[in-house]
Amino acid sequence: MGTRLLDSALPLLVLSWLIGCSADATPRDEGSLLTRSVTPTGFPKGTAADRAPADNALTEERAQLGKRLFYDPQLSRTNEISCSSCHRPEFAFSDPNPVSVGVDGRTGARNAPSIVNAAWGRTFFWDGRADTLEEQAGQPLENPLEMDFSLAEAVARVAAEPSYDQAFQRAYGEAPSEATLQKALASFVRSVVSGNSPYDRHLRGDDGDFGEQRKRGEAVFLGEKAECFHCHPGGVLSNEGFFNNGTFMAGGDTGREQVTGRVGDIGKFKVPGLRNIAASAPYMHDGSLPTLEAVIEQYEAGGRGDVTTDPLIRPFTLTADERADLLAFLQSFTDPTLLEDPRFAPELQP
Amino acid sequence: MLKAGPLVFFRCQAIESLHGGRKSEQLHRRSNEGCVKLRSMRLGFSGVVIAGLSGLIGATLGCSSTERADFASAGAAGVSGVNGAGAGNLVGASGSSGAMFNGCPEHPTPQRTQGSLLSMPLHVFLQNQAFAFGQRNALSDGGSVVPLNFRFYISEVALQRKTGESVTVDVLTAAGAPAPYGVHLFDAEEPNSSTLRVLAPAGDYAGLSFALGIGLACNQLRPDRTAPPLTTDSQMTWPHSGGFLFLRYEGRNEGADGSADAGVAATIPSMVHMGGSIAQELVPRVTVAGAFSLSSNSPREKALNVIMDDLFAAATSNLDVSDMSLAPGAEAIAGERLRRSISGLSVFQLEPG
Numbered sequence: 185m186g187t188r189l190l191d192s193a194l195p196l197l198v199l200s201w202l203i204g205c206s207a208d209a210t211p212r213d214e215g216s217l218l219t220r221s222v223t224p225t226g227f228p229k230g231t232a233a234d235r236a237p238a239d240n241a242l243t244e245e246r247a248q249l250g251k252r253l254f255y256d257p258q259l260s261r262t263n264e265i266s267c268s269s270c271h272r273p274e275f276a277f278s279d280p281n282p283v284s285v286g287v288d289g290r291t292g293a294r295n296a297p298s299i300v301n302a303a304w305g306r307t308f309f310w311d312g313r314a315d316t317l318e319e320q321a322g323q324p325l326e327n328p329l330e331m332d333f334s335l336a337e338a339v340a341r342v343a344a345e346p347s348y349d350q351a352f353q354r355a356y357g358e359a360p361s362e363a364t365l366q367k368a369l370a371s372f373v374r375s376v377v378s379g380n381s382p383y384d385r386h387l388r389g390d391d392g393d394f395g396e397q398r399k400r401g402e403a404v405f406l407g408e409k410a411e412c413f414h415c416h417p418g419g420v421l422s423n424e425g426f427f428n429n430g431t432f433m434a435g436g437d438t439g440r441e442q443v444t445g446r447v448g449d450i451g452k453f454k455v456p457g458l459r460n461i462a463a464s465a466p467y468m469h470d471g472s473l474p475t476l477e478a479v480i481e482q483y484e485a486g487g488r489g490d491v492t493t494d495p496l497i498r499p500f501t502l503t504a505d506e507r508a509d510l511l512a513f514l515q516s517f518t519d520p521t522l523l524e525d526p527r528f529a530p531e532l533q534p
Numbered sequence: 535m536l537k538a539g540p541l542v543f544f545r546c547q548a549i550e551s552l553h554g555g556r557k558s559e560q561l562h563r564r565s566n567e568g569c570v571k572l573r574s575m576r577l578g579f580s581g582v583v584i585a586g587l588s589g590l591i592g593a594t595l596g597c598s599s600t601e602r603a604d605f606a607s608a609g610a611a612g613v614s615g616v617n618g619a620g621a622g623n624l625v626g627a628s629g630s631s632g633a634m635f636n637g638c639p640e641h642p643t644p645q646r647t648q649g650s651l652l653s654m655p656l657h658v659f660l661q662n663q664a665f666a667f668g669q670r671n672a673l674s675d676g677g678s679v680v681p682l683n684f685r686f687y688i689s690e691v692a693l694q695r696k697t698g699e700s701v702t703v704d705v706l707t708a709a710g711a712p713a714p715y716g717v718h719l720f721d722a723e724e725p726n727s728s729t730l731r732v733l734a735p736a737g738d739y740a741g742l743s744f745a746l747g748i749g750l751a752c753n754q755l756r757p758d759r760t761a762p763p764l765t766t767d768s769q770m771t772w773p774h775s776g777g778f779l780f781l782r783y784e785g786r787n788e789g790a791d792g793s794a795d796a797g798v799a800a801t802i803p804s805m806v807h808m809g810g811s812i813a814q815e816l817v818p819r820v821t822v823a824g825a826f827s828l829s830s831n832s833p834r835e836k837a838l839n840v841i842m843d844d845l846f847a848a849a850t851s852n853l854d855v856s857d858m859s860l861a862p863g864a865e866a867i868a869g870e871r872l873r874r875s876i877s878g879l880s881v882f883q884l885e886p887g
Contacts, residue, residue, distance in 0.1 A: 227758060228757075228765050228766070228767075306767055406773035411863075413772075417757070417766040417771050419757075420758070420766050423766055423767055423768075423771075424766075424767040428682075444668065446667070446669060447669060447670055448667070448669065448680040448682050491793060492786065494682060495785070
């Protein structure tokens with residue numbers, strides 16, 4: 185019996201190997217694997233895969249499925265908006281618009297944050313209202329200002345496509361569901377890792393393209409005058425906390441306070457990581473600052489003057505040289521291999 | 535020459551912990567040990583002779599000019615004590631119970647596998663009222679304080695038997711597992727951190743003691759190679775070789791009309807940043823008196839109160855800390871005043887009963 189089974193299955197196995205498992209969308213070239221990633225230097229120990237929850241281990245099938253979903257406008261009510269509409273890879277998976285445009289031209293109040301290195305995040309969204317990437321993944325779909333759909337409807341839409349059903353079966357061993365749709369999206373986001381900027385190499389001891397000006401800028405960044413390090417510690421460049429950095433003004437978006445209800449959280453927003461910051465303008469939670477120069481200028485002014493501003497945000501004055509050095513240092517966070525990485529580019533789906 | 539402000543943590547920059555790979559890491563460890571050993575040696579000597587010698591050795595070890603100057607001036611000052619907490623104390627360490635010599639493993643060897651769970655909810659008070667995080671806390675003068683960030687480490691916990699014996703106990707996580715590095719991080723924003731748990735033998739006790747912060751060995755760990763609570767998202771790291779903060783407070787003071795109230799700042803600082811050095815054992819030790827008993831294998835809860843009045847008073851005192859070698863920010867000065875004073879204060883109090 186066993187021999188007969190092997191006899192009948194063997195040609196199929198050989199054929200499958202010869203055609204490279206064409207039914208499986210997973211690329212076999214190791215260089216194109218989404219799960220092939222480095223750990224950014226100075227980040228907490230462990231790879232992006234190590235950060236995945238036990239019920240959603242990071243696999244290539246899941247990340248590839250998530251990538252397909254990420255670029256698929258079917259997840260929006262109007263079939264026009266995908267995750268990638270606001271998280272554009274050429275802008276380090278952020279949005280060059282101050283606030284993103286959702287279905288029917290609707291706009292929200294916040295700038296789409298970069299998803300790069302989100303695998304190491306503790307909370308998600310500017311106000312930290314999601315504790316996991318899985319929890320985060322579904323919210324833009326259901327936000328009326330963004331994709332204005334429901335998870336159930338999105339699942340029904342993708343489940344109608346046999347190729348999607350097959351991909352979900354390969355990734356999770358079951359048909360599409362709200363849970364697996366969110367898990368797949370989270371898996372792709374977890375695979376978007378940037379760890380090859382001049383700053384990363386500098387931290388690894390390779391200063392070949394870092395230069396003296398950036399070193400001086402690093403000293404400003406970590407020094408007592410600018411004090412950037414309080415929220416952006418060296419290496420990881422975000423302490424994952426919530427602070428009122430002086431952008432909030434009375435009557436504006438209260439940020440973290442909307443989650444906690446605490447008066448002390450008014451105007452607090454999550455500290456973003458700074459990898460690829462030069463590629464992800466505009467800045468701040470509301471996208472109100474168009475350039476890094478404007479960011480530095482606002483911090484030098486001690487914020488915009490609201491009484492709720494964190495006490496660590498206080499006026500200081502940089503020299504013109506210090507300002508230029510700091511800017512050069514911030515630009516060293518740009519990882520061109522991420523911005524041009526073909527693994528993250530949209531592609532035709534089977 | 536006490537080091538406390540962020541700028542001083544640029545010492546030994548040649549051993550910058552984040553820069554470089556394995557070789558750099560080895561250099562970091564070797565140089566660091568050298569600096570620490572040099573400092574330890576210094577403690578046993580005094581007099582001008584050691585000044586030049588210390589500076590020379592410091593240079594050999596690759597320490598920064600600031601570090602070398604510190605060693606040299608230490609010898610010149612002839613300071614040899616480690617327990618004093620007064621102004622001018624060079625080291626100001628509190629007799630941290632040996633972490634410097636035992637290392638700081640992520641999974642410390644438990645003191646015991648069985649015992650009684652003692653849970654100590656940390657309750658924070660100001661002016662005899664609960665000090666509510668993120669909320670307006672009314673002050674007697676009509677103003678208010680909104681705490682925005684408050685966190686501190688507790689480690690090296692010991693219970694004091696009524697017989698006088700000190701019993702080292704294991705710090706546990708909320709799940710009951712040994713705490714990584716034996717360290718508890720209180721974070722006012724994180725409810726799971728609001729209780730200090732230890733596993734202790736049954737007996738009659740007269741109080742407890744602990745390090746308010748982390749010992750030198752833990753402070754020398756790299757936050758990109760460690761597990762929580764010794765990671766950057768603890769919000770307790772200094773840049774470069776500054777190690778970790780021991781205590782961090784930030785708050786907003788408001789007048790009765792809701793405006794920023796500078797008057798409050800005289801007694802309630804807007805920021806206190808205490809601790810941080812990878813070259814000195816700076817962690818203060820706190821002793822808390824209060825009788826309680828633990829029964830065999832029977833859990834016990836006893837609140838540990840944190841009295842912010844005393845903490846703020848120490849931070850805003852006029853204690854002379856001008857011997858800090860570089861000019862740090864006001865928050866670090868406040869933190870240093872607190873650090874030097876706290877062992878003699880009653881910031882921590884066990885709830886009676």
